[in-house]
Amino acid sequence: MAVALGALVLLVGAAAGTWWWMGRALFHPGTVEQALAARGETLEVPPGQRADAPSWQVAPDVQLHHRVVGEGRDVVVVHGGPGLPPAEPWRAAVITGDTLRWHFYDQRGCGASSRPFTHAPPGGTWQAMQAVEARLGLAAQLADLERIRRLLGKERLTLVGHSFGALVAALYAAEWPERVEALVLVAPAPLVTMPVDEEGDLFTQVRARLDAEGQRALAAWMKHSFDFPARLKDDEAHLAEHFAGFGPLYVQALRRERPQARLPGSGAAGGFLTLGLYLSLGRHHDWSDWLRRVRAPTLVIHGAEDLQPRSATVRVVEALPHARLVELTGSGHFPFEEQPEAFAATVRAFLAEMER
Numbered sequence: 001m002a003v004a005l006g007a008l009v010l011l012v013g014a015a016a017g018t019w020w021w022m023g024r025a026l027f028h029p030g031t032v033e034q035a036l037a038a039r040g041e042t043l044e045v046p047p048g049q050r051a052d053a054p055s056w057q058v059a060p061d062v063q064l065h066h067r068v069v070g071e072g073r074d075v076v077v078v079h080g081g082p083g084l085p086p087a088e089p090w091r092a093a094v095i096t097g098d099t100l101r102w103h104f105y106d107q108r109g110c111g112a113s114s115r116p117f118t119h120a121p122p123g124g125t126w127q128a129m130q131a132v133e134a135r136l137g138l139a140a141q142l143a144d145l146e147r148i149r150r151l152l153g154k155e156r157l158t159l160v161g162h163s164f165g166a167l168v169a170a171l172y173a174a175e176w177p178e179r180v181e182a183l184v185l186v187a188p189a190p191l192v193t194m195p196v197d198e199e200g201d202l203f204t205q206v207r208a209r210l211d212a213e214g215q216r217a218l219a220a221w222m223k224h225s226f227d228f229p230a231r232l233k234d235d236e237a238h239l240a241e242h243f244a245g246f247g248p249l250y251v252q253a254l255r256r257e258r259p260q261a262r263l264p265g266s267g268a269a270g271g272f273l274t275l276g277l278y279l280s281l282g283r284h285h286d287w288s289d290w291l292r293r294v295r296a297p298t299l300v301i302h303g304a305e306d307l308q309p310r311s312a313t314v315r316v317v318e319a320l321p322h323a324r325l326v327e328l329t330g331s332g333h334f335p336f337e338e339q340p341e342a343f344a345a346t347v348r349a350f351l352a353e354m355e356r
Contacts, residue, residue: 025194025282026130027138029290032146032175035139045147055113056105058147065112067104070097073351074152077104078145078172080163080189082277083243083270085111090264091340096348102160103152108144109136110240110270117272120232128232129279136276138171145172149179156181158351163333164189164277170320174293182354183298184347185323187333190312192319193286205307209253218249231275239271254332258305264337291319298323299350301343303331 028035036042046057051074055063069089077093079085085106093102106113121131134140145168149157158181161169166188173180190196203222207215224242225231231239247266254261298320302313304327317323326346331338 023283025280025285026133027280027282027285029171029174029287032139032142035134036143039134041143043143043146043150045151049151051103051152056148056151058108058144058151061116062108062114062144064108064114064144064148065106069093069102069104070100072097072099072101073158074154075100075102075158075160075351076145076148076152077102078159078161078165078169079104079107080161080165081110081270081274082164083107083110083240083273085267087265087267090336092336092344092347095340095344099348100351103148105148106267107141107270107273109273109276111267115236115270115272118236120272125229125232129228129275132232132272132276133279136270136273137280138168138277139280140276141168142172142175145169146176146179155179158182158184160184160186160347161188162186162336164191166316167191170291170294170298170316171287173296173298174287174291177293177295180294180296182351183294183296183320183323184301184350185298185316186301186335186343187303187306187308188300188313188316190308190315191281192288192291192316194281194284196312199309199311202308205309206250206253209256209307210249214249214252221245221249226278228275234271236271239275240269241271243271243274244269254307257307258332261305261332262334262338264334288319292321294320294322296322297350297354299347300325301335301346302327303333303335303338304329305332307333 049056052068054066056066057063067089070093086104089102089104109115116135117132120128156179159169166185169183170185173183207218210218251263300313300317300323302310302325314325317325328335328339328342335343
């Protein structure tokens, strides 16, 4: 079964010790525009693009695949993974299509969007990692969100971020606080600070639910994932195939607790994108003070049956100045698919309150 790992966050666990050379995060909050300028890039987008176009040109060599559902207030969805967009618009988006216009886009480097690298860029290992992070890491993703805002012609965005995408949405709201009207964070990845404790580490939660054979497979997958010098020798197709391989292990762990769980399909995985985002995160960072810049009212939705414990989601809520938590029963990491009516009603009520 294809699993929307866009709904999962591949948290860096203890097995990431092979990152010995990369303790600090390569992403530095508050420096997106400076980083772009240093590379000769801007936040401007080509004029004359339609908000409902099937693709958006956000840079001379980058197009973002785009799907729109519904009519009404514009809502931009930031998918997770990292690097795995949903195969189809969420069920909950279809339900709310009479009042909300949902914009689903595949982030650069995954799905049907442009992939800047088919092979690692030239240079040594460290130079290649820096180049991948610069083109595909958090700063590049935040810049694309700002370009989307300009393309849509909006003074402020309403963002719905899922799992790893919730971190991206929150960081955008801290980078440009005046440009976000409302935030909805669904099953947010607890990556405000790293390293993540064992309770909030997805790898730990999955490992605990696997049989001995599954645990060996997970250990091998993690060792392979974080051997960056070796992974930089792979091409995009092999990298994407490898990172998508976490899906069956997650399904195996989840089915032991929730045999009837509804899991959505995923779009094409990103290879170098996932590496770039891992490099952005590093092994150590603390962005809690930075996220206090967020001004937007924030709704955090937690599925009561998520493998991610409620306490990990609460830590995300506590990091944001104007956040409140809603827990949805009968759903896990994918409430917009598992409980679409309840999810839709919750989001509608929150946004209606913001309008009032």
